[in-house]
Amino acid sequence: MEIFQVESALVCTRRIAGLNQAALRVLRTASGRRVVATDPVGARPGTYVFTVSGSAARYAQGDYAVLTDLTIAGIIDDWPRSGGGLE
Amino acid sequence: MEIFQVESALVCTRRIAGLNQAALRVLRTASGRRVVATDPVGARPGTYVFTVSGSAARYAQGDYAVLTDLTIAGIIDDWPRSGGGLE
Amino acid sequence: MEIFQVESALVCTRRIAGLNQAALRVLRTASGRRVVATDPVGARPGTYVFTVSGSAARYAQGDYAVLTDLTIAGIIDDWPRSGGGLE
Amino acid sequence: MEIFQVESALVCTRRIAGLNQAALRVLRTASGRRVVATDPVGARPGTYVFTVSGSAARYAQGDYAVLTDLTIAGIIDDWPRSGGGLE
Amino acid sequence: MEIFQVESALVCTRRIAGLNQAALRVLRTASGRRVVATDPVGARPGTYVFTVSGSAARYAQGDYAVLTDLTIAGIIDDWPRSGGGLE
Known part of the structure; x- marks a missing residue:
């Protein structure tokens, strides 16, 4: 499971039917790489989360x-660690 | 789910039967890495999209x-973000 | 299967129901990249472990x-190797 | 789906029974990374191909x-693009 | 399928029951990254092998x-290539 910071919601009017009305979030690593995940937990921008990928993401x-192939699985209580960033 | 910019259609006369007549697109990241995805939404060159991978790509x-192992899942309305690129 | 050093437990009050009460660990590579894994073996901070990913992680x-998409599969007896680190 | 250039056939006398008599190819990226793929289309050295991974590779x-976890899915007609390499 | 050089056996007294008595090998790339794979073919240290990942690794x-999520699928007869290393 990977660790990301939530950046924002993703506005995406035109998408495949298979995403239904799932909330989409833009996540990013400390190095700035961005990915998109579905969010069943309601994570706000700025919080740190970890994600589950693959077929487990759908469950x-x-x-x-x-x-989806990436879903937010939890909000981390005490991140970032002292003396270190995301990576 | 990953974020890419659509570059062009892919011309590929000789391919496995299992791709049927699916439209193929060349996508690229800001760093220039290129991948190939199937496109059920009709994304034009220049637009930003996000993709779904793995078995979900086939659905x-x-x-x-x-x-396929990579399918365009949606067209992003307002990308790139101000002050940042793809990665 | 990847090799990591266990850093700490992960405190995560708010998480999806599908993780049940599985113990979560923050793991890291020598280069400092951190991931989260479920831990069925009880690995202590500082030990070196290897992990299994994908659907095998759930089994x-x-x-x-x-x-989960990443589970600790074993604790390595004699790591790191002389003359080399994690990567 | 990833883009590679075919380098050569792979000679591998001793292999698991599960690969049957599938033809194996060594593929490489512009940066020189090499992988092995099964080849149902008969791609010659020097041609550019794209591959499908995961369970779709077996189909x-x-x-x-x-x-296999990587199979050549098609031969690209007009690669490399003008002004750009593989990545 | 990825290409690696076998480094050594992996000593791992404490591991999940699901690995049974499968032989474990530490593999490495030319750049020094190390992974762990199960070995059904009996590859000796120093030889070059290619591996299969994902659910195919279990088969x-x-x-x-x-x-397992990574299994040695074959021993390469004539590696490394003249003029090039693993990557």
Whole structure:
């Protein structure tokens, strides 16, 4: 499971039907790489989260029919660590 | 889910039967790495998209029999962000 | 299977139901990249472990219903090697 | 799906039974990284191809029992692009 | 499928039951990154091998119940290539 900081919601009017109405978030690493994840937990911008990928991402979304490959699995209570960043 | 910019269609006369007639797109990151994805949404060159990978890519294509591992899942409305690129 | 050093437990009050009560560990590579894994073996901070990913991670956790994509599979007896680090 | 240039056939006398008699190719990126793929299309050295990974690779090989994780899915007609290499 | 050089056996007294008695090998790339794989072919240190990942790794091990995500699939006859290393 990977660690990211939530950047913002993603506005995406035109998308495949298989994403249903899942909330989408833009996440980023300390090095600035951005990815998109579905969010079943309601993570706000600025918080640190970890994600689950692969087929588990669909189960984690709470509905296997949602066609995601990355889902936020939890909000980390005390991140970043002292003396270190994301990576 | 990864974020890419659509570069062009991919011309590929000789391919496996399992891709059927799926439209193929060349996508690229800001750093210039290129990948190939199937496109069920009709994304034009220059637009920013996000993709779904793994077995979900086959469902996202709308036909599980299409042998893709990367499918365009949506067109992003307002990318790139101010003050930042793809990565 | 990847090799990591265990850094600490992960405190995460708010998480998806699918992780049940699985113990979570923050792992890191020599280069400092951090990931999160479920831990069925009870690995202490400082020890070196290897992990299994993908759908095998769920079986390795001992309960396929646990929605992890990375599980500690074993504790390495004699790591790091003389003359070399993690990577 | 990733883009590679075919380098050569791979000579491998001793291999698992699960690969059957599938043809193996060494592929490389512009940066020189090499991988091995099964080849159901008969790609010659020097040509540019794209590959499919994961479980789709087994279907793409034409026989799900072949234990590959990377299969050549098509030969690209007009690669490399003007003004750019593989990556 | 990835290419690695076998470095050594892995001593791991404490591991999950799902690995059974599978032989474990430490593999490394030319750049020095190390991973762990199960070995059904009996590859000796110093030889070059290629590996299969994902769910195919479990089939390649000869027993789907073995919880590996990386299995040695073959020993390469004539590696490294003249004029080039692993990557």
